[in-house]
Amino acid sequence: MATYLTRTPNSSGSNTTWTFSCWYKKTSIGLDTVPFATGYTSPQIDEAMINIGADDQLRFNIAINDVTDVTVKSARKLRDTSGFYHIVVACDTTQATASDRIKIYFNGELETNLSNTDYPTQNQSTFFGDTNKTQEIGRQPRSSNYLFGVMSHVHFTDGTAYQASDFGQYDANGVWKIKTSPSVTYGTNGFFILKDGGSVTDQSGNGNNWTVSGGTLTDTLDCSANVFATWNSLSGSASNTYSNGNTTVSYPNNFQRNANGTLAFNSGKYYGEFKRTGAANLHIGIVGNTFLEDGRIITDTGESHTYNMRGHTGCVTLITNTGDQSIFVDGSDSSTDVDFFTSAGDIVMVAFDADTKKIWFGKNGTWSSSGNPATGANPSYTYSGTATSDFTFGADTENGSSCNANFGNGYFGTTAVASAGTNASGNGIFEYDVPTGYTALSTKGLNL
Amino acid sequence: MSKARELADIFADANTANELAKLDGSAKLTDAVFPATLPAIDGSNLTGVAETKPTISSISPDTIDNTEATITVTGANFVSIPKVEVLNPSTGIWYDATSVTFNNSTSLTVVITLSVDAQYKIRIENPNGLAVLSGTILTVSDAPTWVTGASLGSFAGDFSGTLATLSATSDSAVTYSETTSVLSGANITLNSTTGALTTTDFGGASTTATTYTFTIRATDAESQTADRTFTISSTFGATGGGQFN
Numbered sequence: 123m124a125t126y127l128t129r130t131p132n133s134s135g136s137n138t139t140w141t142f143s144c145w146y147k148k149t150s151i152g153l154d155t156v157p158f159a160t161g162y163t164s165p166q167i168d169e170a171m172i173n174i175g176a177d178d179q180l181r182f183n184i185a186i187n188d189v190t191d192v193t194v195k196s197a198r199k200l201r202d203t204s205g206f207y208h209i210v211v212a213c214d215t216t217q218a219t220a221s222d223r224i225k226i227y228f229n230g231e232l233e234t235n236l237s238n239t240d241y242p243t244q245n246q247s248t249f250f251g252d253t254n255k256t257q258e259i260g261r262q263p264r265s266s267n268y269l270f271g272v273m274s275h276v277h278f279t280d281g282t283a284y285q286a287s288d289f290g291q292y293d294a295n296g297v298w299k300i301k302t303s304p305s306v307t308y309g310t311n312g313f314f315i316l317k318d319g320g321s322v323t324d325q326s327g328n329g330n331n332w333t334v335s336g337g338t339l340t341d342t343l344d345c346s347a348n349v350f351a352t353w354n355s356l357s358g359s360a361s362n363t364y365s366n367g368n369t370t371v372s373y374p375n376n377f378q379r380n381a382n383g384t385l386a387f388n389s390g391k392y393y394g395e396f397k398r399t400g401a402a403n404l405h406i407g408i409v410g411n412t413f414l415e416d417g418r419i420i421t422d423t424g425e426s427h428t429y430n431m432r433g434h435t436g437c438v439t440l441i442t443n444t445g446d447q448s449i450f451v452d453g454s455d456s457s458t459d460v461d462f463f464t465s466a467g468d469i470v471m472v473a474f475d476a477d478t479k480k481i482w483f484g485k486n487g488t489w490s491s492s493g494n495p496a497t498g499a500n501p502s503y504t505y506s507g508t509a510t511s512d513f514t515f516g517a518d519t520e521n522g523s524s525c526n527a528n529f530g531n532g533y534f535g536t537t538a539v540a541s542a543g544t545n546a547s548g549n550g551i552f553e554y555d556v557p558t559g560y561t562a563l564s565t566k567g568l569n570l
Numbered sequence: 571m572s573k574a575r576e577l578a579d580i581f582a583d584a585n586t587a588n589e590l591a592k593l594d595g596s597a598k599l600t601d602a603v604f605p606a607t608l609p610a611i612d613g614s615n616l617t618g619v620a621e622t623k624p625t626i627s628s629i630s631p632d633t634i635d636n637t638e639a640t641i642t643v644t645g646a647n648f649v650s651i652p653k654v655e656v657l658n659p660s661t662g663i664w665y666d667a668t669s670v671t672f673n674n675s676t677s678l679t680v681v682i683t684l685s686v687d688a689q690y691k692i693r694i695e696n697p698n699g700l701a702v703l704s705g706t707i708l709t710v711s712d713a714p715t716w717v718t719g720a721s722l723g724s725f726a727g728d729f730s731g732t733l734a735t736l737s738a739t740s741d742s743a744v745t746y747s748e749t750t751s752v753l754s755g756a757n758i759t760l761n762s763t764t765g766a767l768t769t770t771d772f773g774g775a776s777t778t779a780t781t782y783t784f785t786i787r788a789t790d791a792e793s794q795t796a797d798r799t800f801t802i803s804s805t806f807g808a809t810g811g812g813q814f815n
Binding site: 124125126145147260268269270271272273274275290291292293294295297299300301302303305315316317318319320321322337338339340341342343344345346347348365366367531533535536 | 723724725726727728729730770771772805806807808809810811812813814815
């Protein structure tokens with residue numbers, strides 16, 4: 123079961139007027155996800171929710187006795203899985219004008235292109251002020267529609283309809299940015315959770331704490347101000363299974379399937395850690411433009427290395443195996459080995475200097491062949507192949523093996539790093555020491 | 571006329587013994603022509619009678635508000651302890667000083683409360699009855715009062731636009747100035763006329779959340795001032811979130 127949060131109000135709040143604001147990073151498209159909902163099943167099924175449907179459009183719904191009564195739906199499709207959306211839904215059913223009763227904002231902009239405009243009637247109850255209904259974040263009540271992904275700075279104001287500009291503002295570059303301490307009145311059932319981490323303890327001062335249910339909710343450094351790379355569910359093999367905020371990828375069958383990062387770089391020095399679970403032959407390395415631009419990677423279903431890192435141009439990859447330690451380059455065995463074999467549970471370290479095209483592999487805190495990425499000494503391989511730009515980390519999995527990537531958010535799957543190493547860049551949390559001059563692959567790291 | 575009668579008449583028209591004048595209005599007599607020792611009524615010598623009026627050269631401050639104020643009066647010939655009054659010429663109402671401290675013959679410290687905004691004259695009368703009335707030398711008006719609260723809130727780093735508009739009120743036009751040297755470091759510009767705090771890149775090169783504390787002085791047309799210390803914070807976004815697994 124996936125993770126969701128619950129809370130049942132003890133006191134009545136406003137059923138007509140409220141605001142929900144959150145920063146949300148999706149992990150997939152075409153999946154019904156539910157940022158915020160409330161409802162009950164007895165004496166009849168009444169519920170209200172903000173959800174992003176399988177059509178990737180955000181809507182506000184009210185169902186009465188299990189019959190949809192209200193639907194205000196944005197025409198915009200939310201299909202970005204590499205960044206955060208700022209979503210604000212403001213409700214005030216006391217307004218005389220129907221279109222003023224529900225307002226949807228994306229990244230600061232009031233959405234005016236709506237595909238459904240079945241607004242609530244004036245003064246209609248939205249159920250969010252009821253004491254006998256359990257509110258949920260991340261799941262639609264009585265359904266299997268969850269959330270997945272990352273949420274940050276989740277606000278609910280009870281009794282006041284705010285605008286997006288109360289929770290964010292434009293910077294000098296026209297970028298919509300978060301207000302980390304908005305000046306809002308939370309009201310009786312208002313709350314502020316997931317502030318800078320995975321805490322569901324209310325930060326509004328109301329003490330309206332939430333409960334984690336279903337699965338695990340983990341801290342992540344991934345947030346709107348510093349977006350970390352994850353496996354890209356849109357550009358890797360469609361046959362892969364992604365989980366844990368797209369930091370884990372697996373493939374059940376033979377012949378590896380590729381996954382690659384959501385962020386790419388043309389220069390600079392980046393470090394990542396990758397833990398294999400399950401079967402062998404996980405490949406870990408770097409892919410570049412000549413690999414990523416081959417659209418066959420996504421749709422390939424054949425059992426061939428042609429479309430994965432091991433057999434495709436534009437990559438440098440290490441096979442992780444107890445009996446093989448080869449580095450494959452641009453689709454062929456380079457005849458260069460690292461000095462270690464790899465078992466399930468080992469953490470493979472990868473450091474890549476995009477300026478010199480040197481790559482270092484290491485295991486469990488030790489670089490192969492006394493390599494030293496900080497000084498540039500003894501790289502595992504110096505790449506001079508077809509890829510010249512758009513480098514990012516990549517992985518191939520097969521036969522049920524999984525790759526838990528720590529791009530710097532401090533976790534392998536749902537397990538936090540045991541003991542964080544040093545990191546002079548100050549960006550990211552890793553198990554082992556980040557070589558001096560290297561940093562995490564994140565938006566902050568790209569600008570260091 | 572006896573000699574004593576003549577001298578008495580002469581004294582009646584003189585401020586000091588050194589300003590003795592003839593009854594017919596001709597030139598005053600000086601030490602050179604008038605002896606320091608005057609003849610006695612009976613013909614013997616009299617001791618000179620030398621009384622001196624106080625004078626006022628300046629006061630500080632010369633502008634106060636309606637609250638109790640302490641004023642230093644500088645002048646000459648003050649005699650401990652003079653009576654000090656102020657006059658509102660437009661109403662003719664006199665106000666007594668709350669207290670007067672005789673510092674020395676050239677300096678008095680006067681405490682007074684004047685509830686009516688106006689231009690005032692000051693009168694100082696020594697115990698011997700000699701007095702001086704100044705011209706309009708003291709201004710009473712309202713000092714600026716801050717309207718804007720001390721906390722200006724938080725703004726996104728790199729924000730461009732108006733952060734806040736500071737406001738202070740007075741009975742005359744108010745201008746604004748910084749008494750600290752913080753705003754430039756935050757890349758904030760203060761409009762001295764409007765009080766607007768604007769920026770094209772809040773925080774400048776800073777990339778970390780910072781609280782800037784600075785003091786702005788509001789000054790009115792009478793040069794009365796009011797200082798207020800403000801804080802404004804830059805934010806550089808969230809630092810994490812919760813991952814739903």
